[in-house]
Amino acid sequence: MTTAAQRIAALRAELDQHNHRYYVLDQPSIPDAEYDRLFSALKALEAEHPELITADSPTQRVGGQALAEFGQVRHEVPMLSLGNAFAEDELRDFDRRVREGLGEQLPAGDLFGAGAEVAYVCEPKLDGLAVSLRYEDGVLVRGATRGDGSTGEDITANVRTVRNIPLRLLDSGWPRVLEVRGEVYMSRAGFDALNARALESGGKTFANPRNAAAGSLRQLDPKITASRPLSFCAYGIGQVEGSLPDTQSGILAALKGWGVPISAELQQVQGIEAALAYYRRIGEQRDALPYEIDGVVFKVERLDWQRELGFRAREPRWAIAHKFPAREELTELLDVEFQVGRTGAVTPVARLKPVQVAGVTVSNATLHNMDEVLRLGLMIGDTVIIRRAGDVIPQVVQVVRERRPADARAVHIPEQCPVCGSAVERTQLLKRSKGRAQVSEGAIYRCVGRLRCQAQLKQAIIHFVSRRAMDIDGLGERIVEQLVEAELVQSPADLYTLSFEQVLALEGFAELSSRNLLAAIEASKRPTLARFIYALGIPDVGEETAKRLARALGSLARLDVALPEVLAWLPDIGLEVAHEIHSFFADAHNRTVITQLLARGVLLQEEGELQAEFAACARLAELLARLEIPGVAATGAKRLAAAAGEDLEALIALSQDWLSLKAIKGLTEKAREGLRGFFAVPANTARARAIEAQLRDFGMHWQSERRAVAGLPLAGQTWVLTGTLESMSRDEGKAKLEALGAKVAGSVSAKTHCVVAGPGAGSKLARANELGIAVLDEAGFIARLAELGG
The missing domain is CATH 2.40.50.140 (Nucleic acid-binding proteins)
Incomplete structure (x- = not known):
């Protein structure tokens, strides 16, 4: 019979083995919950036999979419998300990028070669709902959710009921406008009590504290929010009009002095290894904390360094969340x-x-x-x-x-679609290289039923009407399902033929709601070209790609006929995506739907000419490179283009003239053979001529008129945007400058023509002053745009 001592020894050995696999080898063999059960069993045995506890026992170790029901709030300063790190090496990579980004601004290391260290502010990452609190003259005037980062929900009445949010700031010295950002959360004890009350009353329980906090804060009745045990913790700021300390920890200390709660675990550390030590300590305390956390957030301490590091698309370069293991x-x-x-x-x-x-x-x-x-x-x-x-x-x-x-x-993929019964086929991957196309099997299986399949039709329409696409308010998933199942809608174009009687007959609709939905559909008929392209649901074409296509080509007519090789001239449009776009517009069904949409009143906005920078942008050598002629690389293509006098027809003729080809200095034997073989195929010659013809039609041909570029008022100028713009986003400001021909750079140099400096401008403004570069504030910038018609 196994004794208690033997069982304890076996459990300790097993736990030690799992500790080694988890922390040393990074190869855990059991989930955390299984480990916890083993640990609990050992702890219970040791509690029964305290005389068997030893110092080396494992038990002794110190271990957004804004809701329609709420008003919308536009964030003057976007509420960005954070990048994530899941391993220590990823956090060290973050630190390396920070130090490289700061460059010469970072003080030199010591005499022994140790590099300079960055100071970071560390705090637990609360698992709640991100909110913004706006104070004016010390009084809380608005509360908002993060939403999609640009637009959130107005929850002012609800945040006023959170007991530890001050309605008026304490003391004095706060800025005239102060936007405090933080997390509304529910403590573990409060969550347990809330669910216990729900069980007693026969109500619905919440799955976790985060859901409970989010659900409580987004109640339409503030009295319900007031009855929930919510708390707030600040972690930063947004818009500010006035002065604040110049460090992250200094700002948070100031907030605390004004009565705004901050994390009791907040700590400033020097260097990434100290940050990792903090992460490990918080991880050990995680289950003992009175609230749920899912990681630790690290932010560069100095605000001028934060400004210098700036932002990437949706996250700051100066902050990161180190998540705990799943x-x-x-x-x-x-x-x-x-x-x-x-x-x-x-x-x-x-x-x-x-x-x-x-x-x-x-x-x-x-x-x-x-x-x-x-x-x-x-x-x-x-x-x-x-x-x-x-x-x-x-x-x-x-x-x-x-x-x-x-x-x-065994698991088998179905041969017929489980929704419509159409055939299910495996996708084919087409890889183009060196003039050849290689076909391989893809990982995805697709139903070939297309819009005959209700599942695809429903999802296509849900995407088409979504806020970032056609933005048809009130047309949610449930209503789309009704429309499809009643066969009132068989393509997105059918939305624009719905009658009042058809909508009124749907479940849940009365006269007013029917008229409101039809009004929303009617209001969607004037989308921008970018929104319309995104709404079409072209594979691999997201919102940013749709904007890029709209800005560059300027019209649906050009996009409709654009060849893949021409599309690939546009920035960030790879050849595979270009083929997806071309295939979409070549499809007869898609063309029919687009024709119906336009015929039924959809009128595209912001259509115009080809973007100025693409006028006469193509070169014959680049065309040769895009044809992927075997043996013809970039250098050979330039030599061939020069030998042909920048004339495609002359080049085609040259390709079959072996003696003339041999006379081209520096052209390899492989390139000569590849060129002759390529243009000996009539289909290849026709393809090259078609691409050139379209470049000429679009105005991108090397012989096209270049006056469009020279005629833009800011052509050839480099501008820099820094600080915060209040009347528009930085992206909007950049788009306006680019439309006027300017290049918008991320750093200031002697070649910079002008710097636009909003509130919070730092090192870039200082650098501009050092170099004597013209500087405009936001009012001056707006006036300049007005002068130029931007």
Whole structure:
């Protein structure tokens, strides 16, 4: 019979082994929950036998879419998200990028070669809802959610009920306008009490404190919010009119002095290793904290360094969130079902025996594609490890093969679409290189039913009407489903033929709501070209790519006929995406839908000429490079273009003149053979001529008129935007300057023509003053744009 001492020794050995695999080898073999159960068993045994506790026992170690019901608030300074690090090396990479970005501004290291260290402010990353609190003359005047970062929900009445948010700032010295940003959260104790009350009254319980906090703060009745145990913790600022300290910790200390709560765990450290030590300490205290956290946030301490580092697309370069390891659990795979998405992709979804993972009941998890199923070696009936990636998205990460039952079943992709019964086909990947196209099997399977498939039709219309696309207010998923199932809508164009009687007959609609929906559909008929392109749902064309296409080509007519090789001349448009765009507009069904949309009253805005910088932008040598002629690289293409006098027809003739080709200095034998073989194929010659013809039609040909570029008022000038603009975003300011022909740079140099400096401008403004470069404030900038017609 096993004694208590033997059981304790076995548990300690097993826990030590798992500790080594987790912390040293980074190869955990069991989920955290299983480890916790082993640890708890050891702790219980030691509590029964305290005489067996030893110092080396593991138990003794010190271890956005804004809701329509709310008013919308535009954030004067965007509320950006943070980049994430999941491993220590990723955090060290962040520190390296910070130091490289600061360059000469960072003081030199010591005599022994140690590099200079950056000071960081560290604080736990609360798991709640990000909010903005605007104070004017010390009085709280507005509260808003983050929303999509640019626009949030006005929740002023609700934030006033959060007990530790001051309605009036204490003391004095605060700026006239002070926007405080932070997290509204619910403590563990408050969450437990809230759910206990819900159970007693037969109400619905919340899955976790974050959901409880978000749901409480977004109540339409502030009395409900007031009854919930919510708290607030500030972590930074947004718009400010007035002076503040010049460090992150100094600002937070000032907020605390004015009565705004900040984290009790806030700490400033010197260097990345000290930051990592802080992360480990908070991780050890995580379960003992009175609130839920999912990581630690690190921010560069000095504000002038923050300004110098700036931002990338949606996140600051001077801050990062180091997330804790994902929470994991064991459960059983009951079945695999297949869902059909907007593009027809048939995606496997795991149906699981419900299990609690990080405070949430998980019963489904994505499997991404069949390649992932094969990689995992997954079979129905398996015991699997489930992880909520970033504590949010459930995913299957591992199969416990030793627990596989004898009756486990293989997972097979269906031959027919589970929604419409059409054939399911595996995608083909086409890779073009050196004049050849190689076809291979892709990881995605697609239903070929297209818009005949209700699943695809529903998702296509949901995307078409979404806020960033056609922005048809009130046309949510439930209504789209009704329209499709009633066969009132069989393509996005059918939305514009709906009658009052048809809408009124839908479930949940009365006379007023029917008229409101039809009015919203009517109001959507004047989208910008960029919104319309995005709404079409072209594969691999997101919002930014749609904007780029609209700005560059200027019209739907050009995009409609654009050849892939011509599209690839545009910035950030790769050849594969260019082929997707071309294929979309070449499809007969898509062309019919677009024609119907325009015929039914959709009138595109902001159409015009080709963007000035692309006028006469193409060169014959570049065209040769895009034709991917075997053996002809960039240098050879330039030599051939020069020998042909920048004339494609002369080059085609030259390609078959072996003696003339041999006379071209520096042209390799391989290039001569490749060129002659390429243009000996009539289809290749026709393709080259078609591309040249379109370059000429678009005004991009090397012989096209260049006056459009020279005629722009800011052509050839380099401008820099720094600080915060209040009347427009930095992106809007950049777009206006680019439309006038200017190049917008990220740094100031002797070649800079002008600097626009808003509030918060730092080193770039100082550099401009040093170099004697012209500086405009926001009012001057707006006046200058008005003079130029921008």
